[in-house]
Amino acid sequence: MRASVIRFLIHFWSLLPLRLAHACGVVLARMIMWFPNKPLKICQTNIRLCYPHLTAAQQSALVKRSFLETGKTVTEMGALWLWPRRKLLSLVKGISGEAALLEAVEQKRGVILAGPHIGAWEMVGLYWASRFPLTALYRPPKMSEFDQFVRSARERCGSRLVPTNAQGVKALYHAIRRNEFIGILPDQDPGEDGGVYAPFFGIDANTMTLLPRLARKSGAAVFFVFAQRLPRGQGYHMHVIPAPPAIASTDMVAACRALNEGVEQCIQICPDQYQWVYKRFKRRPQGEPGFYG
Secondary structure (H helix, E strand, O other), rough: HHHHHHHHHHHOOOOOOOHHHHHHHHHHHHHHHHHHHHHHHHHHHHHHHHHHOHHHHHHHHHHHHHHHHHHHHOOOOOHHHHHHHHHOOEEEEEEEEEHHHHHHOOOOOOEEEEEOEEEOOHHHHHHHHHOOOOOOOOOOOHHHHHHHHHHHHOOOOOOOOEEOOOHHHHHHHHHHHOOEEEEEEOOOOOOOEEEEEEEOOEEEEEEEEEEEEEEEHOOOOOEEEEEEEEEHHHOOOEEEEEEHHHHHHOOOOHHHHHHHHHHHHHHOOOOOHEEOOOOOOOOOOOOOOOOOO
């Protein structure tokens, strides 16, 4: 039942111009903000932790802007997942930093796209898969009825989705050897065995080791990429930022620190469009209390 309702809403939002879909997201977010709720509390906690230098009023303003952008993230799914390919790709109005990425392609090194949860992160995979062969890790949604719908939406521009297991990691290495692109979300908690603690906005965060290991072993070029949401539904601006060289360090803590620095560099461009509603610090070093209650 829930999967059917979600599919209906996504289809409904796909019928709207992007500007109107974003307006629906703003209205939805404002309604949710009227009541105490867990995502809002997480957003407030993260911004308080990561921006301690801001006044309480400034933090509150950033929380509000961020929550409104999160609403747009939900309602723009109709366009990103269901619009015709040509119409979808026309939403990318400009690209910054593309030259360095194209140079890496010419060098036949393989390319790792690290796509943090900023702006329209679904657009990153869709856009680059339309231009280059792209393999990305995929974890099925909790609602199994929704799996085929999500997979079809994400693969419709040419992406190849592989499971988040040893077989999937092997597929990533093979793609790099073929001088193809691979896509990884770098800012999720990787679980107990998949990460080390490294600073993120000055706070230790469990940070994935998979991406640095791939970079070190393959010699692939690593770029942080995200699609910044433009105002009034005008579309998106794609940012391409070379990763700090230390991301391929043999010192895994140094490599993960570089990974987080790359994510931070992206966030600094549009902090209100980051997914602050995610429990980025949910796992703490042994003996440290949690932040989220």
